[in-house]
Structure formats: structure tokens, C-alpha cells
Amino acid sequence: MHYDTIQFEIRDNVAVVTLNRPDVMNALNTQMRAEITDAVLRGGRDARVVVLTGNGQSFCSGQDLGDRATAANLDLERTLRDEYVPMLRAIYDCPVPTISAVNGAAAGAGANLALAADVVIAAESAFFLQAFTRIGLIPDAGGTWYLPRQMGLAKAMGAALFAEKITARQADDWGMIWEAVGDEDFAARWQARAAHLAKGPTAAYARVKESIRGSFDNSLDEQLALEAKLQGECGKTRDFREGVVAFLEKRPAQYEGR
Structure with a gap:
């Protein structure tokens, strides 16, 4: 598959999938979901670690609500079933370790895309936002499954109902992610973590x-x-x-x- 909305490379047995629509905060549209799915499957076959990260100031802002092609015939149940589920299953079922290197805002489905990885490493300036109730929806893209397991029922319920930002440091303290790292050390840290796993059993x-x-x-x-x-x-x-x-x-x- 040719990639237009992501970047993909394998180096030293580490496959890096970079969401690459920085002009819309790496929002997810139909094409990007298909490309992420393909790239993760490819990384799982050809590399020993798969990393998801974002280009620009955001990791992923979630569903692209401004995408006219999507908005014109938006069926949320179909979209989740036919487009999100294959992407999320590719990450969950990946035979090698997966890392989300959250470089910036991870909102809505973008937050839960990050949480789908085995390990989440976030820059301290990053944040997570379950924005769904702000537009009359519930957390999706696996959020209702990941959140209570990774941060407990009380925190998960509050995150979903209040739709407030959770800083990377809070996410770290609450056990939602593996670690929050100073922005200046972020790239070196996730790359070192990925290299460690790529050399492992x-x-x-x-x-x-x-x-x-x-x-x-x-x-x-x-x-x-x-x-x-x-x-x-x-x-x-x-x-x-x-x-x-x-x-x-x-x-x-x-x-x-x-």
C-alpha cells in the first residue's frame, strides 16, 4: 500500500508509524485508518517492535469531523465496526511489542489509539482528552475497555463524564501510561525503549x-x-x-x- 497520510520506516528492527496530517492535528479519516492498519500489520511481520507517533505538535486529535467525505455519509456504528476495529485489532494482536510515543495532544479516538499500544510513553507537554461527551458521544475506539483497566473505574468514569484534559504527568501518576518524559528527552527515551525491545526475546x-x-x-x-x-x-x-x-x-x- 502507498502511504499518503502516514510515514513508515523500519530501521534496526523497529517499525515507526508516524501519523502525518499535522495541518489537522493528525485527525483520523478513512484513508489514515486503512494506512495505519496496513503499516502495523507490516511492522508486525517485518520488525521486532512497532512504534506509533505523530508528526507536528499533536499525536492525534481523533476523528476528523471536518472531513467532508466522511461527514457527508457518517454512520458511526459502521465507521467503528469497519474502520476502527481492524486498526485497533492490528495493534492489539500485533505479535511484537507496540509503543505509543505520544508527542502532543491525544484527544478522542486519538487518545484511545495511543492506549491500544502495549506501552505508552508521553512527552510532558502532551495530554489525553476523552472529548466525546463534549459532542454528545461516549468514548469509543476501545476507550471504554482500556480506561478502566489502565486507570481504574473511578478515574475512568470521571475522564469520560467530565471530558477534562489529563496531563501526561497525571496519566503517569494514575497508571494510565508507562511514563511521562521531559520534552527535551522524549525522542531519545522512546527510541531507546524501542531499541531495547527490538534486541530482546x-x-x-x-x-x-x-x-x-x-x-x-x-x-x-x-x-x-x-x-x-x-x-x-x-x-x-x-x-x-x-x-x-x-x-x-x-x-x-x-x-x-x-
């Missing part, structure tokens, strides 16, 4: 995601059984053998992701 990372997500639906006994199963699979990988040998030889492990 990718097969184990996939099972980390599966086991932690599964815990929400499992009893303790079910979760212990899942851990045993997935740990057994990890124990048969080349990366496990390499990790043990590297530990005994007191050298950095050279993981292959298999």
Missing part, C-alpha cells in the same frame, strides 16, 4: 502479552495453568537457551526472537 514478549491480558478473565488456577503452559513454550526457544548461556558466561545475550 520477542517470543517471550508475545507470551508476556498473552498471559497478562488473559489474567483479567482467569481464576487463579486458570492463570497458573496458563503461566505453566506459556513458560513451557518459552523454555523450548533458542532465546531461553541463549539467555542462560549468556548469564553463565557473564555477557549480553544475543536474542533472535525465536
